[in-house]
Amino acid sequence: MKGNSKNEGFMMLPKPTFERLKLYHRLLLDVEGEYVSSETIAKLLGIQPEQVRKDLSYLKTMGKPKIGYKVEELKKELDELFGIKRKTAVVIVGAGRLGSALANYQGFAKYGIEIVAIFDKDPEKIGQFVSDLMVLPLKDLNRVVRRFNVEIGVICVPKESAQEVANLLVACGIKGIWNFAPIELEVPEDVLVVNEDITQSLLTLKHLLNRRRNKN
Amino acid sequence: MKGNSKNEGFMMLPKPTFERLKLYHRLLLDVEGEYVSSETIAKLLGIQPEQVRKDLSYLKTMGKPKIGYKVEELKKELDELFGIKRKTAVVIVGAGRLGSALANYQGFAKYGIEIVAIFDKDPEKIGQFVSDLMVLPLKDLNRVVRRFNVEIGVICVPKESAQEVANLLVACGIKGIWNFAPIELEVPEDVLVVNEDITQSLLTLKHLLNRRRNKN
DNA sequence: TAGATTGTTAATCGATTAACAATC
DNA sequence: TAGATTGTTAATCGATTAACAATC
CATH class of the missing domain: 3.40.50.720 (NAD(P)-binding Rossmann-like Domain)
Structure with a gap:
């Protein structure tokens, strides 16, 4: 099963994971290309790629082996997580x-x-x-x-x-x-x-x- | 023995402890009275008193059973830790x-x-x-x-x-x-x-x- | 296909909390 | 002294890292 226990539709994110998701969100604004790998994200933030994959595994967005995560899809899900489209x-x-x-x-x-x-x-x-x-x-x-x-x-x-x-x-x-x-x-x-x-x-x-x- | 391994005169503080020490430092500016207990600090920050005592155990300042920590002494040690007296x-x-x-x-x-x-x-x-x-x-x-x-x-x-x-x-x-x-x-x-x-x-x-x- | 990268489980590491003896 | 609060050790909890099968 994907993810962990949900709280009325919202996953319980570990605090450190949440903090890093904010960094991923910011970083995606400047990423070029259609796909991005955990390796790339990790290098830009000075953390481990395993960490990035683990964090992203809390989201619905799935990466593609050999290719990485679709930037637009990731952006969109994070936008929703943070509710930034809402006034x-x-x-x-x-x-x-x-x-x-x-x-x-x-x-x-x-x-x-x-x-x-x-x-x-x-x-x-x-x-x-x-x-x-x-x-x-x-x-x-x-x-x-x-x-x-x-x-x-x-x-x-x-x-x-x-x-x-x-x-x-x-x-x-x-x-x-x-x-x-x-x-x-x-x-x-x-x-x-x-x-x-x-x-x-x-x-x-x-x-x-x-x-x-x-x-x- | 007090504290843990030192690095050229500086203790290795766990990151979360360091972050809380900054909060204690800020909070002490507003504390009245000569002594303050871990209980008081904990309540003001919404954390556990055990946590406060553990954090403060990394410092040289010792608390007095039944009384608490001397505010001035704690302030002074934290000032030094953060080097705020230095221009x-x-x-x-x-x-x-x-x-x-x-x-x-x-x-x-x-x-x-x-x-x-x-x-x-x-x-x-x-x-x-x-x-x-x-x-x-x-x-x-x-x-x-x-x-x-x-x-x-x-x-x-x-x-x-x-x-x-x-x-x-x-x-x-x-x-x-x-x-x-x-x-x-x-x-x-x-x-x-x-x-x-x-x-x-x-x-x-x-x-x-x-x-x-x-x-x- | 072979190679690269994901997703996930298990092992490790580190921090918090609980317990309690020491002591003012 | 009795009671309260510290300091520290041990137990628990949670997060990170390692390992590796799955798969594009």
């Missing part, structure tokens, strides 16, 4: 540099992400334009979320206000939070939080540089 | 929205990161100011890297130019790359790359929302 309405909270940079980012459309509003609590910022969005006061949050059926809230405020903003988002019924503040948010179980904390990457960089210095 | 000179390549946002980011100083220059290849941008840095042409890269002993290069250019920029950085002798372009860079073995790709997080968000939708 998702998003609001940004915090119209500082980071919030503005995100509001201006052109790459979201490809992932079915549509930024419908940006909020701030600073009266100075309210009414100003960021990209083609007018900065709104937080009191409008609930209305906007309902009106546009917003599914994701992006937190771009200082860490001191992050929990407070998270509470607001949760109170509006938002179930997905993309948190750019360097803090662990407390949210109900059914709300999912994805953290994007560049200070954590900094620690990796500094540690590794440090480590090499002490070695040589 | 690291950094250059940013790409003076677009993202590069500018990073150049303006005030939080780097706390991690010993000093942005010494920002580069762009667009003649229009060269000479303009981003934060208090004048945008420089790429031909000055080598000189600046040597002059300021730059250790990290931050790539904030479109993915089409990312590999090219990486090559330039490597040619200047830079050993640490912080890559914001959504592409896997090819670099010599002794160069370390940390990827920061928000599109990958997007896939996680979209997948999880998708998954819930299909469940309910």
Whole structure:
């Protein structure tokens, strides 16, 4: 039998496999030719081909011995797995540099992400334009979320206000939070939080540089 | 004996342990009181206390039964592990929205990161100011890297130019790359790359929302 | 056909969790 | 002292890697 136990139509993917599927998805955007082999993918990512085959065995797409996996088919299945064809309405909270940079980012459309509003609590910022969005006061949050059926809230405020903003988002019924503040948010179980904390990457960089210095 | 085999003075930390140590480090910034227990840390991060104790057992810092770990001592050891007290000179390549946002980011100083220059290849941008840095042409890269002993290069250019920029950085002798372009860079073995790709997080968000939708 | 590459099972490896003695 | 919490060993769990039959 193909695959493993399913959960209401969705396979249970091991976490590391899921993480690599994201890398495969990105990599396929740049792959040329009709077919790609596990060997090719593995080399580009610096992992083992057996790993790639094992990961892809969780998908419906089958490879052809001697030829490899059909790029278009793989792309399509991964697109579906990640649901990127489906439109998702998003609001940004915090119209500082980071919030503005995100509001201006052109790459979201490809992932079915549509930024419908940006909020701030600073009266100075309210009414100003960021990209083609007018900065709104937080009191409008609930209305906007309902009106546009917003599914994701992006937190771009200082860490001191992050929990407070998270509470607001949760109170509006938002179930997905993309948190750019360097803090662990407390949210109900059914709300999912994805953290994007560049200070954590900094620690990796500094540690590794440090480590090499002490070695040589 | 405390710890495990050492590598020239540095313990070999399991990768997952290292990732959690970064979370502990961040969390300690907000912890109040002189001591903290594994139970407290675990609860805040949603993991098991045994896991926390096991992780911390890789460090020199010892906890006190019935009391916990001394916050200051733990902080200090983690600061050293990540080398954040040590100054690291950094250059940013790409003076677009993202590069500018990073150049303006005030939080780097706390991690010993000093942005010494920002580069762009667009003649229009060269000479303009981003934060208090004048945008420089790429031909000055080598000189600046040597002059300021730059250790990290931050790539904030479109993915089409990312590999090219990486090559330039490597040619200047830079050993640490912080890559914001959504592409896997090819670099010599002794160069370390940390990827920061928000599109990958997007896939996680979209997948999880998708998954819930299909469940309910 | 012969050779190459897949898909899958079994073996290995590594990380997490459980258990519990040590000790403040 | 009694109770709570650590540090560490052993048991369990899960992921990776190796091996190889299937097959294009």
